[in-house]
Amino acid sequence: MNTNNKSSDLEQAYSPSTAARCYERTVQLYASQSEQALHRYPNRQIAYGLTDEEYVLLFEPGHGAPKAVLVFIHGGYWQALSAFDACFMAGPFLQHDWAYAAVNYTLAPRASIAEMITQCAAAILAIHQQHPGLPIVVAGSSAGAHLCAMMMHVDWKGLGTPSCPIHAGLLISGIYDLRPLVETYINEPLHLDVRSATGLSPGLQRATTPFPVTVCYGEHETEAFKLQSETYSNYLLEQGVSIGCYQINDVDHFDILFEFDKPDSQLLSVTLASLKLK
Numbered sequence: 001m002n003t004n005n006k007s008s009d010l011e012q013a014y015s016p017s018t019a020a021r022c023y024e025r026t027v028q029l030y031a032s033q034s035e036q037a038l039h040r041y042p043n044r045q046i047a048y049g050l051t052d053e054e055y056v057l058l059f060e061p062g063h064g065a066p067k068a069v070l071v072f073i074h075g076g077y078w079q080a081l082s083a084f085d086a087c088f089m090a091g092p093f094l095q096h097d098w099a100y101a102a103v104n105y106t107l108a109p110r111a112s113i114a115e116m117i118t119q120c121a122a123a124i125l126a127i128h129q130q131h132p133g134l135p136i137v138v139a140g141s142s143a144g145a146h147l148c149a150m151m152m153h154v155d156w157k158g159l160g161t162p163s164c165p166i167h168a169g170l171l172i173s174g175i176y177d178l179r180p181l182v183e184t185y186i187n188e189p190l191h192l193d194v195r196s197a198t199g200l201s202p203g204l205q206r207a208t209t210p211f212p213v214t215v216c217y218g219e220h221e222t223e224a225f226k227l228q229s230e231t232y233s234n235y236l237l238e239q240g241v242s243i244g245c246y247q248i249n250d251v252d253h254f255d256i257l258f259e260f261d262k263p264d265s266q267l268l269s270v271t272l273a274s275l276k277l278k
Helices: 003-013 023-040 090-094 113-130 143-153 194-199 223-238 255-261 266-276
Strands: 043-047 055-059 069-073 099-103 136-141 166-172 213-220 243-252
Touching (some): 023 090, 023 255, 043 113, 055 113, 069 113, 069 143, 090 099, 090 255, 099 113, 113 136, 113 143, 136 266, 143 166, 213 223, 213 255, 213 266, 223 243, 243 255, 243 266, 255 266
Parallel strands (some): 069 099, 136 166, 166 213, 213 243
Antiparallel strands (some): 043 055, 055 099
């Protein structure tokens, strides 16, 4: 196969917008509905590092202690969006007496993916320190799902905590083998080669600090993204990790996140039920 054709095929396979409906409008809704949530619900910004980009936006129920906290890591192919685009999901969790935290991290090319992983771990530790003993469920979409999965490869003891503080995870429309991205335009700000992509792929490394996870994806995803989820789920299952994997119908890579706020939401019910895991 011609190398240019192969690269073009990979770029289409790993461009979720090619299978999505009105993705630009959906991403605009992320921002506008997040702004509404920031004005509607009390929240505070917590720094977990020394730079201006290392912070968490934390929403907490207005009465009593929360039952748990959902820590959400946004997507954007490690090079777009921010925590301020990921606040629109706070409401459904607050209504169930959960806290909700949107993690911000430094984007490529200013940070490497390895640095983002370290930042996300530090953010989770900061939430853990805010609410010691509170169950933490991590969730992420697309590149955020990858960063969530990489929390199973963190040296938590080296960060000063005796064990992984994460109770369970929800991985939405993620990518778990980064090698196909190396020869695509997506890699331009990431600077991956095959070796680094392999080392940063949770689907190619055995989990050292596993926790139960649910892997899901939308009906209107590219086949490459669907296969990534299914292959990674099988890989975790082989390792004995508690795993569930399913497709959500009539949604795409982007609007899948609005499922949290729908009546009888499968995403929300699965996340709330994750407290019973372990």
